[in-house]
Amino acid sequence: MTCLYYNIGFLGGLHPLNTPLRGAELAVYPSINDAYLITEGNKIMAYGSMQDFSPANYSITHRVDVNKGALLPSWCDSHTHIVFAGSRENEFVDKIKGLSYAEIAAKGGGILNSAIKLQQTDSQELYELALERVREVVQAGTGAIEIKSGYGLTLEAELKMLRVIKRLKENTPVLIRATFLGAHAFPTIYKNNPDGYIKLLLTEMIPAIVKEDLAEYIDVFCEEGFFSPAQTALICEAGIKAGLRPRIHANQLAISGGVQVGVTLGAISVDHLESMDEAAMKALSSSSTIGTLLPNASYFLRMQDAPARKLIDNGSIIALASDFNPGSAPSGNMNGVVAQACIRMRMLPEEAFNAATINGACAMELENQCGSIQVGKIANFFITKPIPSLAYYPYAFGSNLITKVVLQGKEIHHSSF
Numbered sequence: 387m388t389c390l391y392y393n394i395g396f397l398g399g400l401h402p403l404n405t406p407l408r409g410a411e412l413a414v415y416p417s418i419n420d421a422y423l424i425t426e427g428n429k430i431m432a433y434g435s436m437q438d439f440s441p442a443n444y445s446i447t448h449r450v451d452v453n454k455g456a457l458l459p460s461w462c463d464s465h466t467h468i469v470f471a472g473s474r475e476n477e478f479v480d481k482i483k484g485l486s487y488a489e490i491a492a493k494g495g496g497i498l499n500s501a502i503k504l505q506q507t508d509s510q511e512l513y514e515l516a517l518e519r520v521r522e523v524v525q526a527g528t529g530a531i532e533i534k535s536g537y538g539l540t541l542e543a544e545l546k547m548l549r550v551i552k553r554l555k556e557n558t559p560v561l562i563r564a565t566f567l568g569a570h571a572f573p574t575i576y577k578n579n580p581d582g583y584i585k586l587l588l589t590e591m592i593p594a595i596v597k598e599d600l601a602e603y604i605d606v607f608c609e610e611g612f613f614s615p616a617q618t619a620l621i622c623e624a625g626i627k628a629g630l631r632p633r634i635h636a637n638q639l640a641i642s643g644g645v646q647v648g649v650t651l652g653a654i655s656v657d658h659l660e661s662m663d664e665a666a667m668k669a670l671s672s673s674s675t676i677g678t679l680l681p682n683a684s685y686f687l688r689m690q691d692a693p694a695r696k697l698i699d700n701g702s703i704i705a706l707a708s709d710f711n712p713g714s715a716p717s718g719n720m721n722g723v724v725a726q727a728c729i730r731m732r733m734l735p736e737e738a739f740n741a742a743t744i745n746g747a748c749a750m751e752l753e754n755q756c757g758s759i760q761v762g763k764i765a766n767f768f769i770t771k772p773i774p775s776l777a778y779y780p781y782a783f784g785s786n787l788i789t790k791v792v793l794q795g796k797e798i799h800h801s802s803f
């Protein structure tokens with residue numbers, strides 16, 4: 387199938403290189419007004435200005451009138467926990483009422499309680515719940531997504547989660563990366579024996595996961611009261627030895643030392659960064675580790691946002707992701723993430739789009755397949771209603787502007803997979 391998309395009002399994200407953008411480069415969003423794009427099979431075959439289009443060069447089998455809308459590369463959401471068993475809106479109401487984290491945990495909230503629910507849910511139900519969330523985020527423009535385990539916290543339940551992620555990978559048109567986050571929290575039975583749990587991670591969980599080829603990455607929740615920098619390094623080094631590249635939850639609740647550990651280990655990304663000091667800023671800016679910012683989480687938890695402006699201005703590479711999870715970010719809608727990045731974190735619209743596409747793709751090592759509109763890349767994009775400019779998109783933050791979603795060269799509806 388060779389498909390022509392014509393009458394494109396604004397064709398965006400035309401980055402010539404598949405490398406992460408940093409500093410002033412992040413504000414450059416190459417685009418063409420009044421454009422066409424051709425897909426062949428699941429790939430982008432050609433694009434250009436409408437006035438340069440010569441039909442004789444192609445044997446077009448399908449034609450789509452974009453009606454002056456924008457055609458933009460799909461979102462690349464590089465941090466989610468989309469496989470979970472139950473929603474936690476009771477906790478949400480408790481937080482509104484002012485209950486503390488400890489009080490909420492005592493009433494059945496928090497990661498450990500998500501873990502109990504997940505351990506009790508069978509894998510078919512878990513799969514169906516996660517599949518429905520994937521369908522939802524795809525309709526909101528996401529074309530590539532990273533999904534973590536970490537609500538299992540036993541060998542059996544972590545394997546169950548990762549096998550669900552593998553099924554999603556095999557049965558949906560979305561590009562999916564899997565991350566083993568067994569080090570999300572210490573399970574209750576290891577509360578007084580943290581070394582025992584780390585031993586379980588190193589000697590049983592990592593080998594079993596690698597044997598079944600269930601993950602590309604290893605993640606650790608490096609925070610006060612969770613995993614220390616030394617424990618984070620120990621777990622990540624074991625992961626690296628087994629072929630899993632680290633990505634780390636760092637500096638969300640406090641300055642944890644997680645950024646420096648991640649940079650030293652050559653982590654692909656350090657994620658959250660709501661609490662940053664000069665040492666962490668400096669470590670990140672002088673590295674190729676990507677700082678992934680998750681404004682949904684700081685919004686939902688009423689916490690300070692990550693210092694996006696400072697990070698961009700000091701030359702750090704940053705990406706934007708949803709953190710979709712039941713406790714602190716129950717939304718995987720990247721349109722909202724981009725709007726929040728502009729409104730609350732003062733990122734320019736171009737910076738936010740780039741951080742949520744090409745830099746997100748780099749944070750999943752998928753930059754050769756997605757994240758921009760380039761010949762040879764997978765045809766993952768969405769089409770919008772006509773917009774007067776790119777800035778209109780995050781400005782009109784409450785409007786659903788997407789009219790069509792294309793993944794792997796095919797138009798995708800809610801019921802397509």
Ligand SMILES: [Zn+2]
Binds near residue numbers: 465466467635709711
């Ligand atoms: Zn997370």
